[in-house]
Ligand SMILES: Nc1ncnc2c1ncn2[C@@H]1O[C@H](COP(=O)(O)OP(=O)(O)OP(=O)(O)O)[C@@H](O)[C@H]1O
């Protein structure tokens with residue numbers, strides 16, 4: 023009996039498993055290869071100033087994609103993030119333009135994102151709406167609301183630029199590093215801990231893997247679902263604040279199709295759209311891959327039309343490779 | 351038709367599962383395949399039907415070396431496989447599931463639904479089950495789903511039928527019916543590979559037995575030349591004494607009491623109590639409502655009337671979380687759909703119901719979780735490479751042990767076990783029974799639903815028999831017999847009156 027019960031004691035035997043390796047580190051390897059390739063074609067890429075620039079460009083998509091990771095891990099999807107970004111950005115900007123203190127304006131904008139996400143969560147958890155449909159609808163509604171709120175015009179104003187805190191979010195530097203990069207890093211750390219070190223994260227995976235089994239094991243599946251869409255909304259509004267600050271204005275069409283970049287980052291990072299499988303580290307890498315592609319192709323002077331085709335092809339390849347390695 | 355598998359080998363990563371297995375089956379015989387959980391039985395069959403590739407070995411069909419290209423090809427060559435883990439589309443209706451990929455169509459590609467319904471009913475009738483074929487399959491019990499699987503394979507006109515634990519969730523009546531059909535088909539020249547952990551069945555239905563241990567075939571016997579003791583010894587490599595341990599229960603106070611519990615059309619006026627340290631078995635025919643009663647107590651399904659009392663105090667349970675808070679645990683009968691998260695590791699599965707107890711300053715204490723799961727996996731002799739492998743990669747019986755570990759670990763004071771030993775091998779069954787004794791010694795109250803009458807009689811203190819949603823009797827198991835329980839289960843009273 024004894025020898026048959028091969029329960030590994032602490033830590034598993036580290037036998038090299040190629041498939042496991044591909045599915046865990048594949049995105050990272052792809053990123054490194056991409057960086058080498060771009061550097062070879064355009065040595066300017068590897069300059070620290072360009073890299074910082076790249077990270078700053080990535081930060082907005084990454085922050086949204088971190089939230090999206092939770093959503094996709096449960097087998098859901100959040101199409102409304104771009105619209106939430108625009109609406110909360112506009113609200114924040116208009117409060118600032120009318121002279122509200124920055125702290126309050128930022129906090130209101132940020133929490134409003136949470137509220138809109140919470141609304142998605144209620145529709146999905148209690149209204150039993152399919153996530154795709156529910157967020158497709160709210161995407162349209164929130165976008166419409168943004169146009170109504172802004173009358174279709176950008177919101178700018180001298181008062182907006184009076185606030186140091188507001189400018190600091192999108193345009194500030196700390197130790198020579200753009201602030202959005204710090205925000206991205208802090209958000210990553212917080213969400214990493216939440217996903218991998220807390221019961222909330224465990225429940226997220228359980229919910230995505232088998233909702234019924236999770237429910238019977240005592241997971242409050244509805245509450246977890248609502249929180250997850252709330253997180254996604256919060257990340258979208260945080261990205262909205264960064265973007266608005268960066269541009270010193272709120273555009274009514276801001277964030278259009280950002281949901282696609284976020285979903286692409288999550289998928290490139292190896293998270294399964296079916297739910298239950300994936301890691302937030304992968305999403306970070308996925309966002310960096312997209313950022314490197316954009317940045318590299320800009321450096322190489324490739325037209326934005328071709329850029330889209332290349333991006334699409336990269337996503338396809340990633341998904342096909344992933345299928346390969348997960349199908350035994 | 352004669353199928354010979356020679357020298358079959360297979361490894362999953364570094365885990366060598368089969369090492370040179372030989373196995374032969376031919377038309378007109380029932381050849382049983384036995385072995386402990388994880389011995390490689392299902393894997394061998396998956397290789398025969400080419401769901402998995404092999405790493406070596408040959409397969410001969412009627413003396414000719416053959417390579418099926420996949421399960422569909424095997425099926426078209428007359429080999430039908432009833433899988434241990436059912437792969438149904440839970441939202442789709444029974445007929446749609448039965449005819450998936452074999453729809454009856456006219457020449458314009460339009461499906462003939464009434465004909466499919468008719469055929470589905472015909473084969474289900476043959477097995478003696480009446481099932482509404484338009485119901486979503488997910489609403490049916492595991493036993494019913496198993497009957498549907500069997501009917502599905504009868505429909506294919508197979509020459510060899512592989513049954514991987516077909517009876518694990520069936521009750522006596524259905525098993526008898528199934529065996530009749532098997533004998534009938536055998537006469538018509540169909541061959542069977544029959545995998546089961548239920549010893550009595552092997553001697554009742556099989557002509558030959560092959561025993562596997564740790565990925566090799568140990569012995570082949572004619573059933574009439576071998577006895578149970580020998581088979582067990584071949585399987586586990588040692589003798590085990592009695593199948594059931596002695597029980598010396600000490601009852602405490604009433605732990606769970608149910609009064610007048612009713613749900614319209616499902617169960618009616620259910621009353622029972624279970625004491626600390628007691629094992630109360632629930633017996634009955636398939637579809638009698640045993641599982642439904644328990645699901646309602648655990649808050650998965652509602653009830654319109656009645657009271658549930660824990661330690662004499664009424665509790666209101668509307669969800670599994672509330673049940674768990676009241677220290678009730680529930681091992682569901684359907685491990686794949688409700689018990690396990692197949693993609694998650696064994697550790698995450700086992701720790702899930704108890705996970706809130708492992709938090710220090712908001713962070714999960716990984717080391718405690720590890721110790722906890724390793725302890726439980728040892729205790730339940732889960733055969734796996736480590737706690738990191740996914741639950742879906744384990745053999746059926748080992749998956750069952752993982753679900754059991756999860757609820758044993760949750761520290762429940764009332765433990766509801768729905769078919770706790772479904773698909774578990776003889777040696778491990780004994781360990782589970784010992785564990786149940788240990789739990790009741792620690793004052794846990796156990797409710798055990800079981801379709802296996804010997805298990806009910808061997809392990810419980812009292813037996814509640816359910817017939818058509820009502821408890822027809824609660825008897826002291828010591829004085830009960832198979833016959834007396836069966837009489838109650840079919841709605842008759844003990845004076846022989848039938849209705
Ligand atoms: N897809 C898979 N990936 C990895 N390992 C697997 C896979 N399928 C089976 N195994 C391993 O192969 C071994 C044999 O499994 P198999 O399912 O054939 O056992 P079994 O004899 O059918 O047991 P049981 O009686 O429990 O059904 C087990 O150790 C199991 O963990």
Ligand SMILES: [Mg+2]
Pocket residue numbers: 391392393434514745746747
């Ligand atoms: Mg098996």
